[in-house]
Amino acid sequence: MKSTITTYEYSYITQQVNDLVSAYLSVNDRRMRDTVRATTLERITPLLPSEDPISQEFLRRLQPDRLSRDAAAKLLPTLEPLVVPFPELSIKQLSKLFRKVKKLKQPEWADLNLHELTYLGWNDGGSQKKYLVAPYQDRLIGIQGDLAPQVVKGVCAICQTIGNVSLFVSTTKKSGLGTYTRNGNYICRDSAQCNRQLTDPQALTEFLSIVRPKR
Ligand SMILES: [Zn+2]
Structure with missing residues (x-):
């Protein structure tokens, strides 16, 4: 497994997922929510290494309608093994x-x-x-x-x-x-x-x- 996601891309993915959760809370129409989710996936999928099981699992867990704030908070850190961290300096x-x-x-x-x-x-x-x-x-x-x-x-x-x-x-x-x-x-x-x-x-x-x- 190779880390390929940059820290700012990880911040972008986090922001997109949090925006999606907010949309779930405010949009009552199911089809509208599906559209918002499709847009989110369209934006973040290109940033994830497609063959990696971590990305696949992440995208799979993003599929259900009305992902809760708690579930999103648990889901996002699962991507961290794919993120190139800032170095710890002596x-x-x-x-x-x-x-x-x-x-x-x-x-x-x-x-x-x-x-x-x-x-x-x-x-x-x-x-x-x-x-x-x-x-x-x-x-x-x-x-x-x-x-x-x-x-x-x-x-x-x-x-x-x-x-x-x-x-x-x-x-x-x-x-x-x-x-x-x-x-x-x-x-x-x-x-x-x-x-x-x-x-x-x-x-x-x-x-x-x-x-x-x-x-
Ligand atoms: Zn600032």
Whole structure:
């Protein structure tokens, strides 16, 4: 068995299944529910390795009309063996990504589901900092910045979803000139939640191209 589903595809599948369950609760017409289910299956089936027994079982269990919220919550994690997880990084690997940070607060690995993470993000409440580790051009890069204590409702620059966001200000050096640029972006305060909403990595890549450290 080979893991082939990306974490953002897994978030997309989760979102689609949860939307389907919501539709079951609000649509009384059986044929309408069948149509909604067909659309959901059409969207998620291409993301699943077709020959794999895990995908086949997953799709089979999605067939019954009116799948409950509980059943969906039990069904979704059965796909995790097919999802390529975010790597668990050692203290040494993390400190290499944040060389200038003297006392780097470590992420709470035990609380994270690595199958849901397209990027890793955690807050240091004490110093009002946020740290991000994300894939960029086939390697992992570390981004640090100041996280404003205020929480507002707005669109997150990473997951493009409306939610509780805070201003994240990072500083990048302009190549050669020795001048610094401060970049402010509103992003989800809770990065675990952000990852669950991240179904397309394009905005993350654009965000990283602006905030990544320049040499
Ligand atoms: Zn977000």
